[in-house]
Amino acid sequence: MLLFKRTFSELIFRRFILKHHSSNLLLDMNIEAKKDTLAYIKANMVDAPYFEKHPQLVKYVLGQIDAPGLHLEFGVGRGKSMRWIASAVEGVVHGFDSFEGIQEHWNGNPIGAFAQKQVPKVPDNVELHVGYFDATVPGFLESHSDTIAFLHVDCDLYSSTVTIFELLGDRLRAGSVILFDEYYNFHRWQQHEFKAFQEFVEKSGLAYEYIAYSVTGQQAAVRVLGNPLDESG
Ligand SMILES: C[S@@+](CC[C@H](N)C(=O)[O-])C[C@H]1O[C@@H](n2cnc3c(N)ncnc32)[C@H](O)[C@@H]1O
Numbered sequence: 070m071l072l073f074k075r076t077f078s079e080l081i082f083r084r085f086i087l088k089h090h091s092s093n094l095l096l097d098m099n100i101e102a103k104k105d106t107l108a109y110i111k112a113n114m115v116d117a118p119y120f121e122k123h124p125q126l127v128k129y130v131l132g133q134i135d136a137p138g139l140h141l142e143f144g145v146g147r148g149k150s151m152r153w154i155a156s157a158v159e160g161v162v163h164g165f166d167s168f169e170g171i172q173e174h175w176n177g178n179p180i181g182a183f184a185q186k187q188v189p190k191v192p193d194n195v196e197l198h199v200g201y202f203d204a205t206v207p208g209f210l211e212s213h214s215d216t217i218a219f220l221h222v223d224c225d226l227y228s229s230t231v232t233i234f235e236l237l238g239d240r241l242r243a244g245s246v247i248l249f250d251e252y253y254n255f256h257r258w259q260q261h262e263f264k265a266f267q268e269f270v271e272k273s274g275l276a277y278e279y280i281a282y283s284v285t286g287q288q289a290a291v292r293v294l295g296n297p298l299d300e301s302g
Contacts, residue, residue: 241298
């Protein structure tokens with residue numbers, strides 16, 4: 070019996086601990102990312118409310134908008150977050166996506182990940198702008214002169230987030246709310262949406278405060294307090 074027990078526990082050890090954990094870096098990468106995230110939260114976000122459930126976070130954040138203007142989502146994908154947003158917003162929500170998936174390898178996902186075979190079904194108050202951001206946004210801005218009330222950044226990539234802030238940065242004003250879907254809490258989070266936003270803040274002098282964050286996912290939201298690029302008066 071003792072012999073069986075030892076053999077059995079050794080089997081468990083070899084199959085599950087040695088094979089799946091001791092040499093698997095994923096767990097340690099996530100733990101490291103989580104520790105860095107917690108340090109960032111403690112240093113920068115402690116006063117903001119936190120959420121465990123993603124839909125509740127989105128709903129709360131939409132209620133914090135304190136500026137008139139456009140509601141925009143960058144990265145519509147399957148349309149899951151767009152359906153949450155559109156159901157809580159009275160006017161039009163504009164969604165931007167190539168639907169071809171990510172153009173660069175990101176966080177273990179290959180080029181083309183999140184591509185859609187067809188444009189997703191979205192509520193009636195959604196207008197989709199299909200194509201790469203740098204191709205669709207300039208024309209959109211020519212025909213829409215409003216500032217931004219709500220900006221949902223869910224395109225994962227540093228380069229795509231840079232494009233968003235380059236093209237739309239001057240449309241953010243005090244009271245605008247930005248929700249990031251992949252801000253932190255994953256391997257090398259400091260190199261993606263977070264980095265693009267922090268670089269924009271540095272360059273533009275944008276003032277902001279954190280208004281909500283997720284303790285189970287990667288989301289964080291900010292409200293703009295002032296934007297030197299804003300000329301809307
Ligand atoms: C994670 S998915 C979005 C998920 C979506 N919000 C949902 O709830 O289903 C990221 C999306 O960003 C899009 N994307 C990333 N960079 C882009 C760019 N520069 N131009 C257009 N679409 C882009 C991809 O095509 C992909 O559909």
